[in-house]
Amino acid sequence: MCGIIGVFKNPESEKLVERGLELLKARGTDGKGIEKCGEGSFIGHRLHSVVGKVKQPLKGKGILAANSEIYNWKNLAEKYGIEASNDSELLLRFIEKKGPGRLEKILDELDGVYAFAYCDGKRVFVARDLLGVKPLWISTENGFAFASERKALWEMGFSMPLELEPRQIAIYDLENGGIEFIDREFFSVTPEIKAEKEKIKENLRELLTAAMKKRIAGKKMGLLFSGGVDSSLLALVLKEMDVDFVCYTAALEEDGLEKAKDLDFAERAAKEMDLNLKSVRVSLKEVEALLPKIVNLVESSNVVTIGVGLTLYLAARQAKKDGVKVIFSGIGSDDLFAGYSRVIEGGEINKDCISYMRRIHSVDLYRDDIVTMANSVELRLPYLDTEFVKYSLKIPGKFKMKDGIRKLILRELADEMGMEREFAWRKKTAAQYGSKIDKALSKLSKERGFGSKSYYLDSLFKRKIFRLGALVSGGKDSIYAMHLMQKHNYSIECIISVKSRNPDSFMFHTPAIELVEMQAEAMGIPLILAESDGEKEKELDDLKKAVEKAKGKFNLDGIVTGAIFSNYQRTRIEAIATKSGLKIYAPLWHKNQENLMRELVREGYEFVITAVASKGLGEEWLGKRLDEKEVDNLIKLAKREGFNPAGEGGEFETLVLDAPIFKNRIELVDVEKKMGNELSGRLLVKKAKLAAKQI
Numbered sequence: 001m002c003g004i005i006g007v008f009k010n011p012e013s014e015k016l017v018e019r020g021l022e023l024l025k026a027r028g029t030d031g032k033g034i035e036k037c038g039e040g041s042f043i044g045h046r047l048h049s050v051v052g053k054v055k056q057p058l059k060g061k062g063i064l065a066a067n068s069e070i071y072n073w074k075n076l077a078e079k080y081g082i083e084a085s086n087d088s089e090l091l092l093r094f095i096e097k098k099g100p101g102r103l104e105k106i107l108d109e110l111d112g113v114y115a116f117a118y119c120d121g122k123r124v125f126v127a128r129d130l131l132g133v134k135p136l137w138i139s140t141e142n143g144f145a146f147a148s149e150r151k152a153l154w155e156m157g158f159s160m161p162l163e164l165e166p167r168q169i170a171i172y173d174l175e176n177g178g179i180e181f182i183d184r185e186f187f188s189v190t191p192e193i194k195a196e197k198e199k200i201k202e203n204l205r206e207l208l209t210a211a212m213k214k215r216i217a218g219k220k221m222g223l224l225f226s227g228g229v230d231s232s233l234l235a236l237v238l239k240e241m242d243v244d245f246v247c248y249t250a251a252l253e254e255d256g257l258e259k260a261k262d263l264d265f266a267e268r269a270a271k272e273m274d275l276n277l278k279s280v281r282v283s284l285k286e287v288e289a290l291l292p293k294i295v296n297l298v299e300s301s302n303v304v305t306i307g308v309g310l311t312l313y314l315a316a317r318q319a320k321k322d323g324v325k326v327i328f329s330g331i332g333s334d335d336l337f338a339g340y341s342r343v344i345e346g347g348e349i350n351k352d353c354i355s356y357m358r359r360i361h362s363v364d365l366y367r368d369d370i371v372t373m374a375n376s377v378e379l380r381l382p383y384l385d386t387e388f389v390k391y392s393l394k395i396p397g398k399f400k401m402k403d404g405i406r407k408l409i410l411r412e413l414a415d416e417m418g419m420e421r422e423f424a425w426r427k428k429t430a431a432q433y434g435s436k437i438d439k440a441l442s443k444l445s446k447e448r449g450f451g452s453k454s455y456y457l458d459s460l461f462k463r464k465i466f467r468l469g470a471l472v473s474g475g476k477d478s479i480y481a482m483h484l485m486q487k488h489n490y491s492i493e494c495i496i497s498v499k500s501r502n503p504d505s506f507m508f509h510t511p512a513i514e515l516v517e518m519q520a521e522a523m524g525i526p527l528i529l530a531e532s533d534g535e536k537e538k539e540l541d542d543l544k545k546a547v548e549k550a551k552g553k554f555n556l557d558g559i560v561t562g563a564i565f566s567n568y569q570r571t572r573i574e575a576i577a578t579k580s581g582l583k584i585y586a587p588l589w590h591k592n593q594e595n596l597m598r599e600l601v602r603e604g605y606e607f608v609i610t611a612v613a614s615k616g617l618g619e620e621w622l623g624k625r626l627d628e629k630e631v632d633n634l635i636k637l638a639k640r641e642g643f644n645p646a647g648e649g650g651e652f653e654t655l656v657l658d659a660p661i662f663k664n665r666i667e668l669v670d671v672e673k674k675m676g677n678e679l680s681g682r683l684l685v686k687k688a689k690l691a692a693k694q695i
Contacts, residue, residue: 002056002067003027003046003373004136005152006117008124008174009143010040016145016156017044023152027067027373031055037063037119038174040143048325048378054086062100062121064092067134067148068114069380071214076109091116100125103169104182111214111386117146124172130184131384132166132361135369140179140591144172149370150299154463160587162487166361178592181602187357189350193394200395201413204388211385212237215328221245222319222327222377224312225277226434227265229407230330232423233414234382235275238328246322250280250314252287252436262434269423278322280314287440290314292460297374298367301457305367307432307441313371320375331368332383335360336392337407338400339428345404349397357389468585469496469528469550469559471573474516475654476600476607477562477588477646483603483661484587485560493554494526495519496546501533511610511653512685515666522662522690528553544576551580558583564591564648593646597631606658606665613680614651616641621652622673622683655685664690 003024007013014034021032021044028046035043035057045056045065057065070076070087077084080097084090091110095118098106103118103125115134118125126146128136139145139158146164147153153161164170169182193200212234223238225231225247238245247270251260263279270277282290290310295301298309319327334340335356343352356363372379382388399409406428414424432438438453445456470482472495482492497516520527530546532539550556559577563569563586577584588596600607609621616637624630638645647653658665668688675681 002048003148004044004065004067004115004117005046005145005147006037006041006043006065006119006124007143007145007156008038008041008119008172009177010145013040013042013143017042020044020147020152020156021046023155024148026376027148029376033057035059035063037124038121041119041124041174043117043119048373048376054089056088058089058092060092061096062092062119064088064095064116064118066091066114066116068112068116069215070110070112070114072109072111087112088116092118095125103127104184107169107184113381113384115148119174122174124174125169126164126172127169128164128166130166130186130386131357131389132365133369133381133384135361135366136164137161138164138170140172143177144179151296160484160585163362163366167358179595181595181599183602187354187389187393189354189393191394192350192396193391197399197409197412200399201409201416203391204395204409204413205417207385207388207391208233208382209237209240211382211388212328213241214385215326215380215382216241216243217326217378217380219326220322220324222322222324223247224315224327224329225249225266225270225275226262226330226429226431227267227269227423228262228330228426228428229411229414229419229424230333230383232269232273232419233410233417234328234330235269235273236414236417236419237382239273239275245276245328246319246324247275247277248280248315248319248327249277250282250311250318250435252284252440253281254284254440257436257439260434260436261429262431265423265426265434269420272420272423278318280318282314284440284443287437288444291444291457294371295457295460296462298370299463300367301454301461303438303441303453303457304430304432306457307435307438308364308430309367309371311431311435311437312368313374316372316375316377319377324377326378326380327372328380328382329368330383331364331381332357332360332389333407333410334428336383336389337410338397339407341406343401343406345401347397349400350393350395353400354393357393360384467491467493467555467557469494469547469554469556470525471559471561472497472516472519473562474512474519474656475562476605476656477564477596479519479562479656479659479661480596480600480603480605481560481562481585481587483659485585486661490560490585492525492560493556494528494550495523496528496530496543496550496559498530498532498539498543498546500539501531502535502539511682512655515655515685515688518666518688518690519656519662522664522666524663526554540572540576543573544579547576547580547582551582556582558585560585560587562586562588564588564593564596564646565644566648593644593648594635596646597626597635598628601626601628601631604658604660605656607654607656608668608683609652610655610683610685611653611681612651614641614643615679616643617652618678619673619675619681622681623668623671625657626654655683658693662693665693667691 031047073087113133450456532542
């Protein structure tokens with residue numbers, strides 16, 4: 001793996017990229033490069049060489065920086081008559097041969113994992129593999145930026161980076177500053193495979209062997225090994241291919257504690273299978289010394305993340321000492337073969353499996369990438385091979401789980417390949433428990449006087465997650481701003497809302513404001529609700545009182561607003577925040593309005609128009625649900641009539657009925673459309689209720 005970084009349309013871009021390359025040093029110690037790709041725009045690359053050394057960024061008609069393992073690059077080069085010396089050069093030539101406008105089709109032909117950025121001087125295209133094995137974060141603050149790690153963007157001054165969704169391509173326009181996203185098709189669980197179980201096992205074995213073969217690096221290899229079926233099966237395949245490899249396991253070893261299960265199983269399995277195993281034993285004192293590093297390395301104080309991350313870090317650190325640059329992992333097997341206890345037998349097993357696969361990048365893959373690359377060791381994941389995943393997701397659920405036995409078909413395959421039953425049928429033990437690292441966290445948190453492991457780990461996290469109050473009007477912008485802050489691990493402690501008796505308030509949204517109480521209930525977040533006569537400027541005192549009440553009750557560090565372009569709102573809220581000693585966050589500030597509208601639909605927001613006040617927006621728009629089609633119609637209308645496509649100028653108001661952060665949805669039972677004149681009107685909600693979310 002390598003490290004990639006870029007900053008665009010920023011006067012400090014070159015300095016920032018140079019700084020970022022230093023921050024990403026562990027991701028590539030075999031070289032670094034930086035290239036200019038327009039005024040105030042630079043791309044950088046850190047090289048981690050496994051086979052050969054080709055310096056990046058690469059220059060053609062445009063500039064490419066890639067962190068990639070494209071296994072079929074030679075086949076593609078031959079198919080399209082492309083001259084290339086490695087996979088990254090193939091990617092550059094392939095994009096320029098087909099044209100970046102056909103990037104979605106280009107990616108469909110790649111077999112491998114990747115994260116890259118391509119700049120043609122007018123646009124920047126960023127993408128990653130469909131499962132998100134290779135990490136990529138982006139930011140739209142002060143131009144556009146991307147990096148392999150979130151912490152690099154943090155340290156460069158970008159406070160709110162977003163992880164690029166693997167199923168999307170992001171395109172940043174260097175001329176107008178807009179960003180758009182192209183959705184990519186994900187895997188499917190249909191049609192279900194109709195073959196007999198024995199044939200399916202035969203195919204699985206062939207696919208897994210092929211996945212391993214293409215990932216052999218030709219140098220000293222490592223394998224993360226627990227003695228469970230996933231890693232032991234990989235060991236069997238490696239032995240069949242006569243590959244020279246070393247197994248690694250790590251665990252807590254402390255006087256008075258019984259031997260860690262993973263250590264015990266790994267040692268016995270290695271002896272039985274004649275494997276070269278290196279066991280890393282760590283004391284409680286060593287765990288305590290490492291924890292601050294791990295917490296800040298993986299950018300989280302989550303107990304599970306730290307428990308697994310530390311275990312993996314210890315193994316990768318030993319592999320680095322041994323000169324290993326590539327290490328295999330069995331991650332993905334539980335997701336594909338119903339290995340988690342949350343998957344219910346007799347249910348729609350494969351739907352659960354694909355659900356896990358959709359979020360494996362944020363749950364497991366980023367953590368694992370970070371801790372291995374911190375040791376300059378590249379992680380390779382055979383169970384997440386594209387063809388293996390495609391096939392496995394369509395295996396009938398009854399073959400994956402039966403009578404409470406999970407990963408059934410995989411265990412049977414291991415059995416038939418000669419694995420001892422105690423290892424093939426070993427019950428799953430999560431890494432943090434099998435290594436006893438979780439036991440270490442419990443013991444240390446108690447000894448240091450913390451009430452829980454979470455509080456203890458929080459104390460070690462340098463970048464504190466602030467407690468925020470969200471200014472919510474009931475409309476799309478305020479709720480989405482709150483949602484974005486939650487995505488960044490900020491804690492939303494309460495909702496703050498002001499009900500104005502003046503329908504023409506300069507400061508506050510008034511249509512359907514009474515439904516904020518129902519929204520707060522739907523989200524399960526406490527509400528601080530104030531009332532105001534709505535007199536210009538004086539109404540700010542009512543907001544200030546509500547903010548101070550929320551701060552006192554919930555110990556807030558800051559407030560979040562959904563302001564996009566309104567300086568009237570923004571400056572006044574800033575003034576209130578400053579006087580109250582609070583930070584202010586405006587994650588939508590200067591966000592492209594067309595992009596915002598499409599993003600809301602893509603994120604699963606359901607919202608209706610509750611007021612109109614613009615030419616082109618008549619009574620027919622009141623109560624209209626803005627799905628993808630209607631958003632397109634609205635944007636076209638906005639361009640024709642010259643109003644703001646997100647209603648930022650008051651051209652229309654909205655009410656959110658459902659969103660990803662809602663636990664229940666709102667149903668409008670009785671409404672009335674009331675037009676004041678041909679250019680303005682409101683939707684009066686006479687009755688609404690909470691209902692179960694639609695699936």
